[in-house]
Amino acid sequence: MPERSLRGIPAPVLLVLYLAVALAPLGIAYVRGGPSRPFLDDFSSALALVAFAMMLMEFVASGRVKTVSGRIGIDLTMRYHQLLARALLAFALIHPFLYTTPMGYPLPWDETGQLRLGLDGASIATGVLAWILLAVLVVMAIWRRRLPFRYESWRGSHALLSVVVSGLVAHHALAAGRYSQDPVMVGFWIVLLAVAVLSLGYVYTLRPVLQARDAYEVTAVEPVAERTWEVRLRALSGEGLAFMPGQFAWLKLGRHPYRITEHPFSIASAPQESPDIRFLIKEAGDFTGRIGETETGARAYLDAPHGNFTYMGREAEGLVFIAGGVGIAPILSMLRALRAAADPRPMTLVYGNRHAGQIVARDELAAIRQEMKLDLRHVLGEPPEGWRGERGQLDQRTLAHCLPPRPGEGWLYFVCGPGPMIDAVEDHLAALDIPASSIISEKFDYD
Ligand SMILES: Cc1cc2nc3c(=O)[nH]c(=O)nc-3n(C[C@H](O)[C@H](O)[C@H](O)COP(=O)(O)OP(=O)(O)OC[C@H]3O[C@@H](n4cnc5c(N)ncnc54)[C@H](O)[C@@H]3O)c2cc1C
CATH class of the missing domain: 2.40.30.10 (Translation factors)
Known part of the structure; x- marks a missing residue:
């Protein structure tokens, strides 16, 4: 099988692109804006402009666009999606309270919005509605598990509400925004709105056609x-x-x-x-x-x-796999591929379950151990009588006992399972002086 590597934009390039797009409206406003206003007014407009750009980029950073998540992985993509949503919500919530220029209908002789904020009934309505619905959208995502909805209902409403809020903000900005009425800024918003709508349209319409x-x-x-x-x-x-x-x-x-x-x-x-x-x-x-x-x-x-949970495209002298429960699935895929390729590298698998009935592919793993340089460690929380493997949880003590004594610098650690297990194992590995850059994790939930 030819060696493949992860596709997608590398993290540093993503960061630069993100900052460039998020800050672009400030650049446009600076170059093309009218006479300056009090600092707080311009600061408030800046928050709103950046928040809108961030909001539209959330569509692309929703975990489904491989160009974005291909290298950094779904877990990190979702963490940033959540973090940036909170940040843009904070910007949007603060923005209306900072203006010192009086509110009111636009005055025909005040073309640069010096004397009035230039809000009419419709733009006030869309602004207020967007402000409330954006808060609802983010709070519903943070408290998803506490809500009495099925995951699918939440996900459908999340996508729909995101489109509605973006539409409302677009109207509010284009109708009332001092800087958003400039033709260059209008062009910028149209392009960004198109990218957002297309990325959603791809997931819900084009992709099913391709899947069919x-x-x-x-x-x-x-x-x-x-x-x-x-x-x-x-x-x-x-x-x-x-x-x-x-x-x-x-x-x-x-x-x-x-x-x-x-x-x-x-x-x-x-x-x-x-x-x-x-x-x-x-x-x-x-x-x-x-x-x-x-x-x-x-x-x-x-x-x-x-996803980026793979040894392929990464240099490694040895591989450590740590699986909790069904987190063995992607690790089995890797072990099966390594076996098929007769990979000569040393490997360790630490596989934790509560009891023996939960162990998957027990015989196959034993056969892989026979054939390859695999140190196989089963860990059971509730071991049966006569159990000769490890006992307990995947904690620091168990890991210190199971992991290779002094793995070389070039070893990679793959950790997979439920979120809380990953967090705990990552902490234990850090306590064992394993560098974070050598640890690749896949969480089976995003929260
Ligand atoms: C990258 C990744 C890989 C995974 N691999 C495996 C695997 O190999 N084997 C396995 O058994 N499980 C795996 N899971 C977990 C699996 O996706 C969930 O257990 C499953 O979606 C639960 O659906 P449900 O309707 O049965 O349960 P529910 O009770 O509806 O959901 C339980 C939880 O699962 C998550 N979930 C539910 N539906 C979805 C969805 N459509 N999209 C995203 N998350 C959802 C939510 O956090 C939800 O709170 C993986 C999860 C992720 C993120």
Whole structure:
């Protein structure tokens, strides 16, 4: 298999691009703005201009545009999406309270907005509504788990509300904004609005059309551990998916791809198994809870590959894998690919479960240990009598015991599982002096 590498814009370039777009309206306003106003007024306008640019960039930074998330990974992309949403909300909330120029209808002889803020009934209405709905949008995302909605309902409302708020802000800015009425600024907003709408349109309209041409068939659904299923798909085209071991896919099941219900799952098979593709799915809620009822022959659609959780394209003298529960899925994909490629590097797998019935692919892992330089460590929280493996949690004590004593500088650490487990393992690894740059994590939830 040819060596592949992660696609997407590198982090430093992303940062520069982000700052350039977020600050561009300030540059345009500075060059083309009218006579200066009191500092607080211009500061308030600056907050609003930057907040609007940030808001439109949130559409592109929603985790679905591979050019953005391809290198930095979905986890970091979502962390920034959430962080930047909070920051832009703060800018937007403060902005109306800083003006010192009186509010009021635009005066025909005040073309540069020196004497009045130039708000009419419609622009006040859209401004106030956008201000309230933006707060609702962000607060609903922060408190998503506490709300009595299904994940899918929340996600649909999040997308819809984002479009509505952007439309309201666009009207408010173009109708009342002192700087946004300048033709160059209008052009800038039109381009940014088009990028935002196109990125959303791609996810919800164009991508399903492409998926319809690239359908998969479910060829097997089998229980492989307690409440955990292996789902096997085959590409109907006969052409397999080009992915790197460890990456994940958005999966839709059903007769057609024009539905918004889709779920992210790591690919558990190796690329060498193409055109077959396997997932390990643990029952967690309404979709996964019924995965065992999926019939063979059912249609499936994938948006893939996503994510940067892979050893490919990275230099490493040795590899450490740390999996919690079903977090073994992308790690199995990597181990299966490394085995198929007869990779000679030393590796360690620390695989934590609560009890032995939850261990997936136990025999296969034992076989990989026989064939490769793999140090395999099972850790059980509730071990059965006579258990000879590790006992307890994936904590600092267990990790210190299981990890290679003095791994060279060039080792990479892959950690996968539920969010709280990842946070804890990352802290333990830091306490063991493993540099953060050597740790690559994949969280199975975004919160
Ligand atoms: C990158 C990534 C890879 C994953 N890989 C695997 C895997 O290999 N095997 C596995 O069993 N699980 C995996 N998960 C977790 C899996 O996506 C969720 O368990 C599943 O979506 C839950 O759906 P549900 O309707 O059954 O449960 P629910 O009760 O509806 O959801 C439980 C939680 O799962 C998350 N979730 C639910 N639906 C979605 C969705 N459509 N998109 C994003 N998050 C959602 C939300 O945080 C939600 O609160 C992965 C998650 C991520 C982010």
